[in-house]
Amino acid sequence: MPNEPIGGPAAPVAIVTGGSRGLGRNTVINLARRGVDAIFTFRTNRDAAEAVVSEAAALGRRAFALQLDTGRAGQFDNFAQQVTQTLDALGRERFDYLVNNAGGSHHALIGAISEEDLDLLYAVHFKGVLLLTQALLPLIRDGGRIVNISTGLTRFAYPGSAAYASMKGAVEVLTRYLAKELGPRRIAVNVVAPGAVATDFSGGMVRDNPEVNRRVADMTALGRAGEPDDIGPVIASLLSNDSRWVNAQRIEVSGGMVL
Template sequence: MTSDTKTKVALVTGGNRGLGKDMALSLAARGMDVVLTYNSNADEAEAVAAEIRGMRRRAAALRFDLTDVAGIDGFVGQVGDVLRDDFGGAGRIDFLVNNAGVGRSIPIDQLTEADFDLFASVHFKGVLFLTQKALRMMNDGGGVVFVTAAADRYNVPGYGLYASCKGAIEVFSRYVAKEYGPRGIRSNTLAPGGVATDFAGGAIRSNPGLQAMVVAGTAMGRLAEPHDIGGLVALLCSDEARWLTGQRLEATGGYNL
């Protein structure tokens, strides 16, 4: 492991699989140490952490549930302890990547209050308060990346609730950029399009017809791969992106132009 105390640290939620896994690995490839979270699959998360350690970066996998807002203080304290005890640092982070989420197609007529509470907790309330706490332990010159969705620009049937929560986070991101800009902290949103992962029950991965529709409407002529998105997150957390803040970047390969 590196002994460089100046190494930057990224906290990636939902970093155990899919896009989050590639985000964590892409950040490590750029020389960062990574704390990644998971909700239910500890072995999967630890495998990602082990892969990062194989890249000679420090890594830790911690359980975190975005619906447990009351537990955020304890989680952030746990992150600080890991950074001090295992990473040899001062208990502070440089970047927060808000990636964890849930997805499901629900027509408006079938929405329930329980659906609203779950999606709002995971995609807005939990993200907002985790970001609030994380900013208190973030070094100046760091940044926040909010992973939203291209579906808040164009309509995807059944995703009205999901996209609305993501749209709320995009507004919040601009306020973070404004309030924390004096500290050199930037805040941006990255809105992916169709990627063949297990998100939303593998809706795209398991549906050849949907895949064909997305590809037909995409300028680049293919579905995204996880590294197309993970690499962009790593770029947003790099010095090359230090003058980019308060922006929404749509990563769809040119869908629905």
């Protein structure tokens, strides 16, 4: 039997940003395995998004792909309207879960960080998370759940990651404030911080470069780099009723990286 999260007779509905690839895709699929329908975003690759829709359908769940650039806050009101229309098609007025996952990598030493790069990181990784959550708050049900995605790099320092990790650090603070302010609505908010994962993130650096993969394995207590299926089930579990009393927490999922 699937470990189905709370949400009444109709299937629960999750919104997952950046759901066409990597950890977002894995989250959509793991939610489908637990009986959760999904509305997920993609930025450019429609074919990859449609493949996720098909994979969810093969698991007996519905998934809807909506195009969105989470770095462009001006799109968020229109996106909320699209979400409302999609919920209508599902016979729902509200959705249950939000996973703020979309984002990209950045590698530069502090002396080489450009203002343009910093502005883009801010737009996607912090401003986008805050304002998209704000736009969707009227649509998430009381008692719902939010998971934000951070990084192990907020705990340990790796040269070249200062700007990216700093934005994720801001997301971790935002998570605690969201948990406090949304508490009266019984909405739990947590943050998942993955370690290095073998996806196409950073151009597939961990997945496709054997030397990088080996270095990650050497600094990880469990002796290997992470895989998407190490992360997606944790996110799905945090959205489930099993984790109903977990709130305002940073949960690192890294296999014990840099202990």
